[in-house]
Amino acid sequence: MKFIDPHIHMYSRTTDDYEKMALAGIRTVIEPSFWLGQERTSSDTLKDYWEYLISFEKNRASEFGINHYCAISVNPKEANNKEFAENSLLIIKDYLQRESVVALGEIGFDLISKQEEKIFRKQLLLANELEIPVIIHTPHINKLEGTKRTFEIIKEMQIDQSRIIVDHNNEDTIELSLSHDVCCGITVYPNTKLSSFRAVNIMKKYGTDRILINSSADWGISDPLSVPKTALEMELNGFSQNEIEKVLYNNPNSFFKQSNKYNSTEQK
Numbered sequence: 434m435k436f437i438d439p440h441i442h443m444y445s446r447t448t449d450d451y452e453k454m455a456l457a458g459i460r461t462v463i464e465p466s467f468w469l470g471q472e473r474t475s476s477d478t479l480k481d482y483w484e485y486l487i488s489f490e491k492n493r494a495s496e497f498g499i500n501h502y503c504a505i506s507v508n509p510k511e512a513n514n515k516e517f518a519e520n521s522l523l524i525i526k527d528y529l530q531r532e533s534v535v536a537l538g539e540i541g542f543d544l545i546s547k548q549e550e551k552i553f554r555k556q557l558l559l560a561n562e563l564e565i566p567v568i569i570h571t572p573h574i575n576k577l578e579g580t581k582r583t584f585e586i587i588k589e590m591q592i593d594q595s596r597i598i599v600d601h602n603n604e605d606t607i608e609l610s611l612s613h614d615v616c617c618g619i620t621v622y623p624n625t626k627l628s629s630f631r632a633v634n635i636m637k638k639y640g641t642d643r644i645l646i647n648s649s650a651d652w653g654i655s656d657p658l659s660v661p662k663t664a665l666e667m668e669l670n671g672f673s674q675n676e677i678e679k680v681l682y683n684n685p686n687s688f689f690k691q692s693n694k695y696n697s698t699e700q701k
């Protein structure tokens with residue numbers, strides 16, 4: 434079976450991971466912009482990072498037959514540095530037009546601060562103007578509060594919900610997210626956070642419409658094989674091959690097809 438991982442940070446993974454992912458059936462990945470692990474000293478460093486995602490990372494993936502697309506943004510943690518964030522927004526538009534950039538993201542709340550909200554709103558507006566998909570991060574702490582606030586803003590700004598992924602849902606937020614017209618990401622992490630078993634239980638309860646499963650793998654404890662491992666867990670829990678394919682391939686494929694730079698026929 435073929436899979437798409439709609440949220441993974443390959444920048445912090447090894448080439449060996451690409452090989453394992455390809456062997457496990459992953460054919461396409463979407464890589465959103467993330468926090469470097471320490472504060473950036475200048476928005477100019479984002480130019481290097483975005484350029485890296487658009488060119489080097491795409492080539493590295495293609496050596497294993499994996500299609501690599503990216504999403505770029507000023508991410509939630511970086512939004513708190515006012516000067517940095519404002520400067521970054523001045524240069525982001527050119528990069529959003531680039532060839533393999535299929536979305537704006539990830540954006541949203543981390544600490545749920547006023548400054549984060551300001552930058553979040555500006556980027557939502559930009560995505561809406563350009564009519565491109567958006568990946569929205571929900572905070573790890575105070576997740577429900579951050580998710581509620583996210584939807585208040587989306588509704589107030591009247592952003593087209595069909596072009597939005599609200600990501601990192603768990604048992605506390607999934608009902609709220611599914612009650613809107615957005616796609617709902619569930620991130621499967623090893624150990625402490627949401628396991629594939631819990632993800633499968635969410636799907637047993639709420640179904641598979643508009644659900645996307647991702648690994649969000651980065652330099653932390655995470656697993657670039659979360660998506661194929663969820664396929665196995667789904668199979669063991671009686672989901673049909675069609676349902677597995679729907680969640681782990683068709684749902685993300687249909688979502689990203691909304692970008693005219695995403696080639697939905699490429700990933701065979």
Ligand SMILES: [Zn+2]
Nearest residue numbers: 465467539649
């Ligand atoms: Zn992420």
